[in-house]
Amino acid sequence: MIRAMAYLAAPQMNALRVNLTLATGNPIPYTEIRFPEDIRNVSSTATPDASDMQLPGAEQGHLVQRGDGWSLQGNCTIRALPALKPALDRLAGQNITLSLSELSRLDTAGAYALESLRQRLERSGGSLSLRDVQPDHGALIDRVAQAMPKPETSPKKPMRLTDMLELIGRAVAGSGRFLLELHAMLGLFLARLFSFLRHPGQFRLTALVHHCDQVGWKAVPIVALMSFLIGVVLAFQGAVQLRQFGAEIFVVDLIAISILRELGILLTAIIVAGRTASSFTAAIGSMKMREEIDAMQTLAIDPATVLFVPRILALLITLPILGLIANVSGLFGGAMMAWIELGISPGMFLTRLLEDTSPRHVLVGFVKAPVFALIIGIIGCHAGMGVGGNAESLGRQTSSAVVRSIFAVIVAAALFSVFFALMDI
Amino acid sequence: MAADPVIRLRGIRNQFGPAVVHDDLDLDLYRGEVLGVVGGSGTGKSVLLRCIAGLRPPQAGQIEIFGQDALNCSEASRREIDARMGVMFQDGALFSSLTVRENVEVPMKNIKGLDAGLRRELADLKISMSGLPYAAGGKSPSELSGGMRKRAGLARALALDPEIVFLDEPTAGLDPIGASAFDELIKALSESLGLTVFLVTHDLDTLHATCDRIAVLAEKRVMYTGTMADMLHVEHPWVHEYFHGPRARAAIDTLERTN
Ligand SMILES: Nc1ncnc2c1ncn2[C@@H]1O[C@H](COP(=O)(O)OP(=O)(O)O)[C@@H](O)[C@H]1O
C-alpha cells in the first residue's frame, strides 16, 4: 500500500514495476489470504502462529474471558482491529484486567486501541490494568500513550446575518481589488514598454519571437478553420432567410458586415483567450510555484520585463494578424457557400463586397484587436502571479484565467458595439 | 541480530544505458538495525533505495526480502512484501491536493473494514508520533515548512507499521536543531516500533546519532560495512576523507562532549 503511494508519486515507474511483476515465478505458499472472522464465531484458542514471517493478510485477534479478567490473544494490529474493535468497545465495568501474555503481535494501531480503551474506562470512572505485558509491547504502549493526539476543539459558530454580510462585503471588495490589480498590471506593462523605447538595447527580441510563434503562428490553423466554418454557417442561414424575399445577393453584405465588424475578431479573441491565457497562467504560475520568480527578483531581474512584456506584446502583434486571417477565411467560407447554395459566383461576390462594404467596417473590427489582446494578456499574466504554493491552485488559476478573459472579451465587445452604435459609425 | 537478514542483495547491477551505477553489489540488512548508507553524490544511493523498494528492477542480481525472492515472485506476494515496507522520499512526496491527515490515511484505505472514524484517529496518532502538532493534520503540505513536510512524509511511511522503512536523506535541508530532533525521532521510533531502517544520508551527525551500522557505497558497490568505529580505521581515500574531514571531526567532538 505504501507502494501504491509511490506509484502515484512516480507514475513513470509504474511501467517498470508491471514488467517486474508480470514475470511471475513460482507461486509461494502465502497467497491465500484469510480475513479476520467475527469475534463471536471464534473459539477461545489462539490461532495464528507467532512466527516472524507471518503475512499481514491472516492477522486476527480475539478477546476471551479468563476467570474474572480478559485476555487478548493473537494479533492486535491494524488489520485485526476492524474485527477486534467492537469487542473492545463492548468491554465495560469498574476494574478490568486484561492479560497480554497470549498476544503475539501488537502494532501502534493496536496500542492505540488499548490506550483509548483505557481512556474510555477512566472517563466512566473505571480503570484498566494490563497484566503480563511483554517488554516490547509495554514500550510501544508507553510510546503511544505519550503521543495520544489531543484534539484542539474549536466550537463551530453558527452563521449569523453579520457573517453573511461580511462575506458579501469581502467578495465585493475582492472584485474591486481584482480590477485594481488588473489596472496595476496594465500600468506596469506600459511603463516597461516605454522604458524599452528609451533603452532599446534591453529588449529581448528572441523571447518576443518565441511568444509570437507560440501565440500567433501555432494558432493559425484553428483560427482559420473556425472562421471558415462560421462563414459557411452564416451564408447558409442567410441564404435560407433572404431567398424568401428574393434578396439573395444581400447575403454578401450579411457575411461581410458580420464577419468584418464583429465575428472575425471576437471569435479569434475567444479562441486565443482559451489557448493563450491558460498557457500564460500555467507558465508564469508554475514559475511562481517553484519560487523562480522570487529568484529572479533577488538576481535583479524584473519579472515584468522578462515575463509579461514579451508575452503581452506578442499578443498585441499577433492578434490583429490572426483577426485578418480569420476575416479572409470567413469571407472565403461564405463565398464558397454562396456559390454552392445561391449560385453567386466568386467574381460577383468580390465585386459586391468591394462596392458595397465600406472599409470602415474593417476598421471597426480591427480597432478592437489591441484591446482584446491587452485584456487576454493581462488577465493571463495576473492569474499566473496569483498561483500559490501547490499544484491545486495552479489548476484553479488556469481555468479561472480562461473564464475571466473570455468573459471580459465579450463584455468589451458589447461595450464597443454600443459605443459605435451611439457614434453612428 | 546478525543471524537474521531481512533484506539480502546479491550481485546487483543497475545501469542507465551505458552508465553503470552499481555492479556486483552485495548488501545485507539485519532485523531491527538502523543501517546508514553513505557515499558521494551520484554514487547511486537513491537508485539503490528505489531498487530495493521495488520502484526500479535491477538489470541483474537477486533481492531477497523477508526470505522471499522479491524479483521473481507473484504480484500478490510482492504486494505483501510492499505492505511491510514504507518509503519516505526526499521531500516527503506528499500529495499536494490532500491535507496531511488525508495523506496519512491514504495507505490505510486498503485495510478492509477499517471505518473512517478510526482511520482518522489513527492518522492523528501517527501525525502526533512523528512530532507534528495536532493542527498540522488539517493543513495542506504547501502550508508546512520543509522539516514538517518530512515529518509528515515519515508519518505516512509509518501508517501501516511497516517492518522496514527507507529514508532518503531525511535530514537534508533541515536546520541543526530540526535535524537532531529528527534523528532522535528515528532512533526512538526504531526502538519502540522495532523498525528496521535503511537510511540514506550525508549527515555525519545523523550517522553518529542513529545508525547501528554504516555501509559505504563507492566504486559501484558497497565497499565497506561496519560500525562508526570501524569506519575510522578504513584506509580507502574517500572513506578516510569522509570520516576524518573537518566536519567529521566536529561531529565526533560534539558526540564525545555529550557522552
Ligand atoms: N532516471 C535516471 N536516468 C538516468 N540516469 C540516472 C537516473 N537516475 C539516476 N541516474 C544516475 O544514477 C547515478 C546515481 O544517482 P542517485 O542514486 O540519485 O545518486 P545519489 O547517490 O546522490 O542519491 C547518477 O549518476 C545519476 O546520473
Ligand SMILES: [Mg+2]
Ligand atoms: Mg539521492
